[in-house]
Amino acid sequence: RKEVEQDPGPFNVPEGATVAFNCTYSNSASQSFFWYRQDCRKEPKLLMSVYSSGNEDGRFTAQLNRASQYISLLIRDSKLSDSATYLCVVNNAGNMLTFGGGTRLMVKP
Amino acid sequence: DGGITQSPKYLFRKEGQNVTLSCEQNLNHDAMYWYRQDPGQGLRLIYYSQIVNDFQKGDIAEGYSVSREKKESFPLTVTSAQKNPTAFYLCASTKRQGGDYYGYTFGSGTRLTVV
Numbered sequence: 001r002k003e004v005e006q007d008p009g010p011f012n013v014p015e016g017a018t019v020a021f022n023c024t025y026s027n028s029a030s031q032s033f034f035w036y037r038q039d040c041r042k043e044p045k046l047l048m049s050v051y052s053s054g055n056e057d058g059r060f061t062a063q064l065n066r067a068s069q070y071i072s073l074l075i076r077d078s079k080l081s082d083s084a085t086y087l088c089v090v091n092n093a094g095n096m097l098t099f100g101g102g103t104r105l106m107v108k109p
Numbered sequence: 110d111g112g113i114t115q116s117p118k119y120l121f122r123k124e125g126q127n128v129t130l131s132c133e134q135n136l137n138h139d140a141m142y143w144y145r146q147d148p149g150q151g152l153r154l155i156y157y158s159q160i161v162n163d164f165q166k167g168d169i170a171e172g173y174s175v176s177r178e179k180k181e182s183f184p185l186t187v188t189s190a191q192k193n194p195t196a197f198y199l200c201a202s203t204k205r206q207g208g209d210y211y212g213y214t215f216g217s218g219t220r221l222t223v224v
Contacts, residue, residue: 004151008149041197041220042217042218043199043215043216043217043218044152044199044215045215046213087151087152096154096157096167097142097152097154097201097213099144099151099152099153100151101149101150101151102149102151
């Protein structure tokens with residue numbers, strides 16, 4: 001079983017739609033959690049950290065469920081520019097980041 | 110502006126040849142990392158270094174070597190022992206604050222192709 005699992009997609013949604021991605025992780029001792037965005041042939045860039053109480057940044061909302069070892073990302077009012085691959089990232093002890101395989105989002109006009 | 114610079118952007122390697130990928134940062138970050146990404150896959154850790162003159166193997170270190178002689182530099186050598194080196198290589202760094210590390214920053218990557 002992979003340490004961090006994501007549905008690879010692609011998720012094809014129309015502009016303005018709400019879309020949610022999920023991620024599960026296997027290490028119950030994982031300490032911190034992130035969503036990164038990666039555009040085609042580019043490096044990953046931090047989208048947002050994920051906190052236990054849930055957190056929001058504009059149209060993006062992240063949730064963490066430690067009991068179920070589950071992380072989610074919700075994107076409201078999707079824009080064409082949101083098209084990218086979204087990587088679920090888990091930080092274990094010693095600051096080793098473990099990356100999920102990514103979920104590809106395509107927003108259509 | 111501070112950042113991480115990887116070079117070259119594209120690299121072609123012949124069978125049996127060693128090549129070195131450069132990674133330089135001027136962020137005064139303590140730790141540096143090398144990841145490999147294959148198409149449609151997540152990033153896998155090759156090597157990391159948390160302090161000058163020290164480095165540790167990651168999950169897929171076989172066929173690779175690194176050095177950390179300066180805080181700013183963490184070059185990766187892909188040796189002929191690496192049988193499937195075609196991939197996208199990403200360097201990252203992060204600063205230590207107290208006992209924790211924060212703020213991973215990635216370079217723009219090197220795309221290595223075996224010809």
